[in-house]
Amino acid sequence: VPSPHDNSKLRSKETKGQADKSAGSCHNQISLDDPPTLAFPSISTADFQFSNDKAADIIVEKVAEYSNKLGNARLVLVDLTHKSKILSLVKSKLAEKNIDTQKFFTHVGDITRLHSTGGLRCNVIANAANWRLKPGGGGVNASIFDAAGPELESATKEKAKSLSPGNAVVVPLPSSSPLFTREGVTHVIHVLGPNMNPQRPNCLNNDYEKGCKVLQDAYASLFEGFASIVR
Ligand code: AR6
Structure with missing residues (x-):
């Protein structure tokens, strides 16, 4: 039984309806009927080894703060599997908050294939980046740079050379990028979260x-960046 906060089934049906309506036109583009949507992965909780429990508290707190400021825009937390710890923690913590399930929900799937395989239209996706804003390195960063092609690397370079922890940078995606043409993604927002992994730069040595504070800043910066696109 899907939880009230995992609307993927509902969305697939709904978006299929919209795709059918627009058959004949380019159905993989964001149509005027689709609310602006930001899909984001959980920042820092995999390679950067940040506590899932603390991160879930921060996600719920920041979503509660921003979801009402964003008009009809939607925020979607994405992870790869139904076994995702962060998705279940966020869903259980959400129960205590009064957040509109149309404006925030979780989704299981690959963030680079949300429309083509998930039936979910998201015009903006966030990336859990590294400080150099470079492709590769595994995780969601490698997947997004791979899926977006060289267009994302050059567009990123035009915006910033590096990022400090707690910050985000909005990068408009060139329309020649496969992520734009196939998935309808018009912007990627790179976010750098706090790092607790001693093998990576700027390790905070478990100073939670x-x-x-850095993770709160990172989500605030991400949601502000999304708001600047929506406005
Ligand atoms: N779609 C959706 N979610 C994903 C995908 C995907 N394709 N791939 C991973 N996730 P991580 P971090 C989820 O490690 O902890 C990189 O190498 C994953 O399950 O990508 O912030 C960078 O270059 C997890 O929930 O990011 C940095 O150096 C979440 O995305 C470093 O890792 C974030 O996992 C950043 O580490």
Whole structure:
């Protein structure tokens, strides 16, 4: 039984209807009927080894703060599997908050194939980036740069050379990028979260006082960046 906060089934049906309506036109583009949507992965909780429990608190807190400021725009937390710890933690913590399930929900799938295989239209996706804003390195960063092609690397370079923890940068995606043509993604927002992995730069050595502050800043910066696109 899908939880009230996992609307993927509902969305597939709904978006299929919209795709059918627009048959004959380019159905993989965002239509005027689709609310602006930001899909984002959980920042810092895999390679950067940040506590899933603390990250879930911060996601719920920041979503509660921003979802009402964003008009009809939607926020969608994405992870690859139904076994995702972060998705179940967020769903259980959401129960205590009064957040509109149309404006925030979770989705299981690959963030680079949300429309083509997930039936979910998202015009903006976030990336859990590295400080150099470089392709590769595994995780969602490698997948997004691979799927977007060289267009994302050059568009990113035009916007910023590096990122410090707690910050985000909005990158408009050239219309020649496969992520744009296949998935309808017009912007990628790179976000750099706090790092607790001693093998990676800027390790915070389990200083969660600092780490939580940096993760709050990272989500605030991400949602502000999305708001600047929606406006
Ligand atoms: N679609 C949706 N979610 C995904 C995908 C995908 N294709 N791939 C991974 N995730 P991570 P971090 C989820 O490690 O912890 C990189 O190498 C994953 O299950 O990508 O912020 C960068 O270059 C997890 O929930 O990001 C940085 O150096 C979430 O995305 C470093 O890792 C984030 O996992 C950043 O580490």
